[in-house]
Amino acid sequence: MSKSAVITKQQLEHLALQGMSYADDHVGDTFSIKDVSDRLGISYSYFYHNFADYMGEPFWHYVKRHRLELSAGLLRHSGHSIGIISDLCGYATTAAFSKAFKQHFKESPKEFRRIAELPNEKRTIQIIETITASAGTDIFGNFFRYDRGERVQLPDSVLYYTLLSRGQNPIGEMIAKMNQYYNAISKILGQIEIATAKIITGTLDSVPVTDYEKISIYAGLSIPLHAAAAHQHMETNYGYLMRKRIPGGTYLRLPVPMDFATAGIPMYNFINQNCKEGNFKMSGNHFFMVLNGTTACEIYIPLLRKHY
The missing domain is CATH 3.20.80.10 (Regulatory factor, effector binding domain)
Known part of the structure; x- marks a missing residue:
């Protein structure tokens, strides 16, 4: 896509969402922002700024948050070991994963696994109770x-x-x-x-x-x-x-x-x-x-x- 091309708002949104989709589909893979921008046919700088403008957070911030949130879901509902979860979510070592996880969630993966009810879970359950009360x-x-x-x-x-x-x-x-x-x-x-x-x-x-x-x-x-x-x-x-x-x-x-x-x-x-x-x-x-x-x-x- 040439720099002189006229890009509509809808196209800008599409490029940002395609970047998000790529990150989601490659959670366990090693890739760079340039890999994504090349895949989309736009420059690194163009993709970087467009993604942040549309999504409200830098691309690599989204990638890290998304991987850690998915890893937390696996800790919650899977029987995988912490080592396997770190690999599934794109971390080279368990130590690197554990450090990033604790920085983000303020709990180690092992401690997180023992939490009975998450703060966000309370909101989800409240919605569930509201719906089940109305439907029976x-x-x-x-x-x-x-x-x-x-x-x-x-x-x-x-x-x-x-x-x-x-x-x-x-x-x-x-x-x-x-x-x-x-x-x-x-x-x-x-x-x-x-x-x-x-x-x-x-x-x-x-x-x-x-x-x-x-x-x-x-x-x-x-x-x-x-x-x-x-x-x-x-x-x-x-x-x-x-x-x-x-x-x-x-x-x-x-x-x-x-x-x-x-x-x-x-x-x-x-x-x-x-x-x-x-x-x-x-x-x-x-x-x-x-x-x-x-x-x-x-x-x-x-x-x-x-x-x-």
């Missing part, structure tokens, strides 16, 4: 049960997505925009004709570690990695969408006969409770919800192998 706790008790879950195998996939929220009220934005994006993604799904492709929604962040106001909620199309023709179609026709690799493996599938907005909040409570009780541990932060129309969805939770 018996409804959620009937559907959000561990014994209703089924273990299924999913292939490695690529998610093509857009963000529904990037602001102060992510849940409100998600509810306002989801139907529009669901219809648009459904049309794409009809074009590729892949039976195992799924319309999914989730968050790039670690709930409840990430501040509510900074959570990024996505909606997109998950396509198995082996479906080469479908990926070529997406590259050719929808290159503007962001991308995220989703690891395959064993997932706990929990169908819930309710809309995404109703199911989304108590989903965390279900995950948190079952992790605490030892019914399962997660292999990563990449749980998501499959949308089956407007009144039914399925929750998919990645399971750690030794807890199958």
Whole structure:
């Protein structure tokens, strides 16, 4: 992209979000800001300043915060050792990870793992209690049960997505925009004709570690990695969408006969409770919800192998 080119505000936002998407998809990898700017076809300086202007924080500050928040989620809900978590989140050594983690969270990874309830978690639970009080706790008790879950195998996939929220009220934005994006993604799904492709929604962040106001909620199309023709179609026709690799493996599938907005909040409570009780541990932060129309969805939770 030449310096003389006229760039619209929408294009600037797109470049910043593509940078954020790259950082999220390479959490465990070594890369530089120049790697990202080269990938986007713009100068280092241009990307650096544009990202900070749009996102409200420098790119490398976002990368570090995002990695540490995801690591905190793994400490919370996975059975991984601290050494494995440091590697998954892009740290060369456990010592470097532990030092950065303590600087950010004021607790060591080991101490953090023992915290019964996080400050952000209190806000999440308050939202859950409000929703369950209005919908009826018996409804959620009937559907959000561990014994209703089924273990299924999913292939490695690529998610093509857009963000529904990037602001102060992510849940409100998600509810306002989801139907529009669901219809648009459904049309794409009809074009590729892949039976195992799924319309999914989730968050790039670690709930409840990430501040509510900074959570990024996505909606997109998950396509198995082996479906080469479908990926070529997406590259050719929808290159503007962001991308995220989703690891395959064993997932706990929990169908819930309710809309995404109703199911989304108590989903965390279900995950948190079952992790605490030892019914399962997660292999990563990449749980998501499959949308089956407007009144039914399925929750998919990645399971750690030794807890199958």
